[in-house]
Amino acid sequence: MNRKTAMAAAVAAALTMGTVMVASSQSPALASGTTANGAGPQAMTTVGRLALLDQADKEAGAVAKALGLGPDERLLPKDVQVDNDGARHVRYDRTYRGLPVVGGDLVVHRAKNGRITSTSWAHEGAIKLNGVTPMLSDKDAASTATRSAKHVKEARTTNLDTSQLLVWAVGKVPVLAYRNTVTGAGEAGANSREAVLLDAGTGAVLDQYEVNPTVSGTGNGVNVGQVTIETSQGGSGYTLTDAAHGGTIVYDSYNSPQSNPAQNARTFSKSSNSWGNGSTSSRESAAVDASYGLAKTWDYYKSTFNRSGIRNDGRGAPAYVHVDNQLLNAFYDDSCFCMSFGDGSSQNGNTPLTALDVAGHEMSHGVTAATANLNYSGESGGLNEATSDIFGTMVEFYAGNTTDPGDYYIGEKLRMGNGYLRRMDNPAADGNSLSCYSSRAGSVDVHYSSGIANHFFYLTAEGTGAKTIGGLSHNGTPCNGDSFNGIGRDKAAQIWYRALSTYLTSTSNYSAARTATLQAAADLYGANSQERYIVSKAWAAVSLGTALPDPGNGNPSPSPTPTSSPTGNPNPGGNALTNGDFEQGTAGWTQSANDITNSTQQSAHGGSWYAWMMGYGSAATETLSQSNIAVPSTGSPKLTFWLKVTTAESGTTAYDTLKVNVNGQTLATYSNANASAGYVQKTVDLSAFRGQNVSISFAGQEDAYLATTFLLDDVSVG
Incomplete structure (x- = not known):
């Protein structure tokens, strides 16, 4: 059942930037029907292809290890084909320290049983560079x-x-x-x-x-001013088709009803490549706004989160301007995978709802539908709306458009009576939105309950106190009278996106959002990071939960690089080991392979860095060691560490092992038989070495068949 939603009941049910979502049934991975025998490709449904790509993504880390790629490399599934005999061929793109690798693509060929049979490379083997800092600016x-x-x-x-x-x-x-x-x-x-x-x-x-692939034209929008937009040339004319962004097409709806914006729709086409005149006297002007806004939103998600379009499938959604009559509304509809923009009404001087942050808002509804799919009611509905406000705002900052500079006001270009639709710094200023969490959050309109998350995001990014942003006054007043600095909007957006894409579900409420963002901050910046601490303070500042203890790390700073040296006390908390949590990269450790990593293909126990040992699926050995460790001379000294074991082996036979050696003596052995769903703390007694300086090594060994991965983190001697 379709449901359109209002953006602000204060201007009746018309003032909206809502979303329409429909339930869909599961589809099989492979479509039924007659196919060729043997190596011929099976037909796949769209849902099936996405499922297989998801499987390929889950396999990517093990594949990278099996192929001998380094910890700085990541495989990104791009395409998949399944033969009639069950063989599978997965095409991957590659990145190196987050940078795209041109010529790094490869195809992994798997037999029906899943075993890798061969690989087709564009550039065979691991990528190795001295660094990723260019000499040329x-x-x-x-x-x-x-x-x-x-x-x-x-x-x-x-x-x-x-x-x-x-x-x-x-x-x-x-x-x-x-x-x-x-x-x-x-x-x-x-x-x-x-x-x-x-x-x-x-x-x-x-x-x-x-x-x-496209032709750049000049456009004059109502809200965005004169901008460059992407168009396509065909025959003797041009159309508002943006092939650079998934084939996004902007249509003139010709006042088709909201229920069917395509009913009377026509493409925008003309012989010249100049569009609009900056006013509503030209029907093209609103289309320029929409084309520009959707392209900037696409680019923001791509450059920031490596997301290609709404559904991350490289496909652009159609957009319709001039929908209905006197429509003070814009919305995303998942049932038609499209976006619609009204022309406004007398309440806002008939200004089209095609502002930059509105376009980002609507496209982000689609991203939410493709990820957490937050139900559009109750507290989850407020989170849904807030997500669109958050990323619509981030798109506005990203675009850097001088006609519409970045700020935390929503719809400030739409000529509303109070100058905006919503404010993230002070949601309650509109007289309806909630700035602070209360038991009412699940019962008010989702556009009003969104204020809680909007306020949280603003405080996380900018902190408390008055400031001017984008030429507008902002004042992040907390609900608890606290005072603190923010971590910056880019980090705040990374945390929110990770929470959305990794942890939130359709029924998540505000409490779940707090838990998800704290976990996301720990994932990205460390469990004891200042970033995670500020997230907790921002939630407390909107009356949800209490702040975590101050980790005492000062201002937030970027994660260290592998080549950085330890600063301050290298052995915090009395740890006799240097850099036992690996957060200083390789400092203090000797490794036979590039085991110490902050790769997102696996997860750390704490912080961002960990040691990834073995997982090749072929005969291999590795060692990770540290020397001259002063074992305490009193008490019961111990070596403790956190270990996560994942394996493709079965049964209790130890095929692949990780041994803990002290001065060459094996004190503990772990194997594929110790597989665990998460990290498990391990303890090794060092009483026999009281008062001695010792060498400790982790030695991994893998047989020729099936992979076992050993992840180490937070190693301590004390």
């Missing part, structure tokens, strides 16, 4: 690219043409590189585009080619 790279372009004349860069850092693995030796897109006169016209690949160390041209 991005500005110098852009300048060099414009001078080096050969496919376009009078090359220039635009606000869309930025330098992208990546790993170029097309040649024999991978190098750090920049990819720039320059614009000039070429085969596709005055706005032809060319990609130029440069060595980020020397500035040498690695490759260059013309890019013509």
